[in-house]
């Protein structure tokens with residue numbers, strides 16, 4: 001139901017409150033790989049905390065605010081994508097991503113986020129799509145570059161994960177740039 005294909009064995013679809021058990025099982029499997037970069041990797045620890053974040057996004061989606069999607073590979077939840085920010089007034093949104101290491105290196109995130117940016121720009125009239133990541137997060141920086149984004153600048157020590165402060169790079173693509181890409 002309501003899925004987008006990413007590969008023969010992979011698909012993108014909404015990640016919803018009824019997926020709470022599957023979500024916490026997935027986060028438990030990959031927690032160590034996400035924790036350096038993603039704050040909820042430390043707080044989604046049981047079905048209740050998983051439901052909490054999924055319900056927050058369901059509520060935000062109902063208000064045309066944020067949106068959350070999962071990536072399933074061979075029927076197993078393997079990652080996801082999110083509109084962390086969705087600002088209809090300024091026509092700016094921000095995309096976030098994560099993936100099980102076993103599913104990396106296949107272009108699944110590039111394909112999933114391409115669908116998201118197409119929808120944000122061409123259907124919903126967003127003028128600017130942002131991507132925020134730690135300056136240390138080489139794979140995330142590479143993904144932003146692969147999507148044709150430009151680096152706007154760096155928010156010095158703007159984020160704290162565990163005991164580590166991170167410089168946050170802001171990348172973006174503008175609607176005209178997205179439409180004109182070859």
Ligand SMILES: CC(C)(COP(=O)(O)OP(=O)(O)OC[C@H]1O[C@@H](n2cnc3c(N)ncnc32)[C@H](O)[C@@H]1OP(=O)(O)O)[C@@H](O)C(=O)NCCC(=O)NCCS
Pocket residue numbers: 033034037038096097098099100103104105106107108109110111132133134137139140142143146
């Ligand atoms: C960021 C993250 C999602 C990137 O995953 P990824 O698999 O590298 O991203 P993509 O799905 O776009 O795949 C790109 C890789 O697939 C390869 N690839 C294969 N076919 C491809 C295709 N058709 N299109 C694009 N890339 C393709 C690319 O060469 C690249 O591989 P390489 O890094 O070995 O050169 C992942 O590293 C991750 O989950 N990190 C931890 C969480 C995190 O940091 N999230 C972001 C917070 S800001």
